[in-house]
Amino acid sequence: MTTAAVGLAAGWPFGEQPVVVECDPAGGDLLGRYRLEPAPGLTSLAAAVRHRAGPGLIWQHTQRLPGGLPVVVGPTGADQARASLAQLTRSGAEGLRWAASQAGTVVIADCGRVDSESPALKVVQDADVMLLLSRARDDALAHVATQWRRASRWSRCPCFVLVGDGYPTTEVARELDIEVMARVPEDQKGAAALGGRPGGRRSAPARSALGRSLARIAELSASHALAQSGSDQQEQTTALRIRSADRVSDPRTSWSELRR
Secondary structure, eight states, rough: HHHHHHHHHTTTTSSSEEEEEEETOOOOHHHTTTTTSSSHHHHHHHHHHHTTTTTTTGGOEEEEOOTOOOOEEOOSSSHHHHHHHHHHHOOHHHHHHHHHOOEEEEEEEOOSOOOTTTTTHHHTTOOSEEEEEEESSHHHHHHHHHHHHHHHHTSSSSEEEEEESOHHHHHHHHTTTOOOOEEEEEOHHHHHHTTOOOOOSSGGGGHHHHHHHHHHHHHHHHHHHHHHHHHHHHTTTTOOOOOOOSBBOOOOOEEEOOOO
């Protein structure tokens, strides 16, 4: 759910500027949800990356949500979304990293339901932190049980987050032998506020139970990403850095997927 990506960005530690990039191959939600324009967005960014413009290119392809959060909107249609992702990652995910390599920038990429054939997989693999979100119910956890080992190899720092009601966190961790990073509460009013839908709280979305939970996950993700950056420096890697914004640390790319 794109709501999770927006909530992570809204709750990102102060000191850096987060930008949400819709990389869902099934198509983006922000354009329709907030009545934004089709361009600029992922399609224009993918086209511009081919010319390898200077650092900070990503900011030329953002729009602003109410409240000021910058986003790169994905096309609503699956065919166009997949084509844009294919173009963006044609030579790996370096294009997105290069476009956002301006100091103080962190990319939160919403990659939807990713599998080994997804055109968004390269974005996931290049991320400092991968967040896999799942409902704590039989149908969702059955997929996690069979896919987690493979999915965890896609990232240098895979993290598992439970969403909503269902089995207790300790039971899920024990039965699946997976460390649970956090749990997002069931909060329809908070989700409506973050998603810009009627029925949301009149107060700031960050004050909702959902907003507070996602802010905590953002802090943990920023901490993990900073640790990854330190490890990269020790290994003398040459990867471009995408450092975060509107809160603390130095992450590059976070991936979030929330079952709909």
